Amino acid sequence: MIINDVVCPFCGCLCDDLELEVEGDRILRVQNGCSLSEATFMNDTRLPAPIRRTASGWEEIPYADAIKETADILRDSDRPLLYGWSSTHGETQSVGVHIAERIGAVIDNTSTVCHGPSILAIQEVGHPGCTLGQVKNRADVIIYWGCNPIEAHPRHMSRYTTFATGFFVPDAQRERTIIVVDTRRNDSGGIADEFVQIEPGGDYAVLSALRAIVRGKESIIPKKVAGIAKEQLIRIAGICTNAKFGAIFFGLGLTMSRGKYKNVRNAIELTDELNRHTKFVISPMRGHGNVYGSNEVFTWMTGYPFAVDFARGIAFYNPGETTAVDILRRGECDAALIVASDPGAHFPRAAAEHLAKIPTVLIDPHVNATTALSRIQIPCTAAGIDAAGTAYRMDGVPIRLRKVIDRGYPDDAEILKKIYDRLNGELGP
């Protein structure tokens, strides 16, 4: 059977034009997808049943036992951490927030180690963004700053920018100017009209220099800023101010390097400056398929987008204190529930190490590095493959993920509801 208009759940692009050929519980072919998408649908090896760690190895256990033990672990803990949430749908994220509130937990999502600093900057100075459709149809200057779409978002350029035919940009390859700014000459830099190779940690200074030039203060700029010649900076500022519609997309090159959220704030303020001359927008390149959704769901339920601490009975938010890496580094949490993510692979060693010291439960369809650090793993559906639900694209547009096959696994939202019901019954009103 052929299914059209399937949404790929892998990255923040949520490409919604895939064609899948399925037979029973198997996906036979993926059309239109990138190689990440093909691997997501075609190479989807799951943990067959819930497992529990014993002194000598691992044993399979029934779902009912795994759910009861998970509820027991969470009920008996003083400072539980609920982390992950970005590779599943909003319905699961919502149940997670309810559990966090019920047991007084800290709940954090993977934006804490990707675009958390971007959110801090947006909270300081706002977000002059737009949908990807606006960029596709209008933008004649595109800047990729500290990101590598060819490797991380392989269809971003073909669907929305470099190679995408737009309503007001019919001959995209000739009419769009592409600028790539990075510390490393990567593949995306290779197809740019202007490649700007910054010295590591130099983003803040280069953004400040561009702001100064756009303000007409180029005389104060030294001959080189973080390895970039003044002439190139002036040329780039000129391309930007002469644009009809410019769009900056930025990645972890800004959020993870020296300056962190201050880099992003500076980039947003450059965008503000450019809007005195023309139309300019800026947006983060969100990584996980539904990481934006975790920020949305957390915000509408608690008021805060990530790192929410319910220990006081009300929602409290203080990144640097209530963020997952800091809580683990301090050895503060005494139990962890990880959902749809892999902090064992993606957190620094000292933080991952603490997960192995405490009772950690992983709810995820796949065996990953966190499996080895867990006491229990409960396999579930994968959103967008055998579970339907809502996800948010990197530009904040909600898109319904489709269920294309049934593999007999329970939905992670169902598993969490059962855990919540047990906790609710045991903890009383």
Place this chain on the structure above:
Amino acid sequence: MNCILNTGRSVSQGVSVEHKGSEEYRSVASACLLNTVDMLVLGIEDGARVRISSPAGQVVLTARSSDGVARGEIFMTIGPYANHIISSETHGTGMPDFKNQKVDVEATDEPVLSVGELMEEIGGMRYDH
């Protein structure tokens, strides 16, 4: 040799990210991209092994030459190998220094561990399936 560790994504890392026990994932996540001149200084060739050390820990990787990487920098894809040497300090932001960890690079003959072995080093127990 003192270097700055930079990390990021790659297509092959993304393709194998849900198969962390696979040889494909180990190969991409444990590759350390160095500038060709830095490799000459270290006296190593493409495919040789290097030990990367930082105050957070150390890990053995496979060296790969890359002209896109500047001198004094090394690049790895995100994952458990890079995180074995990245500090958990977040400077009050929640975000570790995934893109500017100071490290020391030296040649070694030691083997590259599997992801399961790395997790066992920090108290885990690998699940073979």
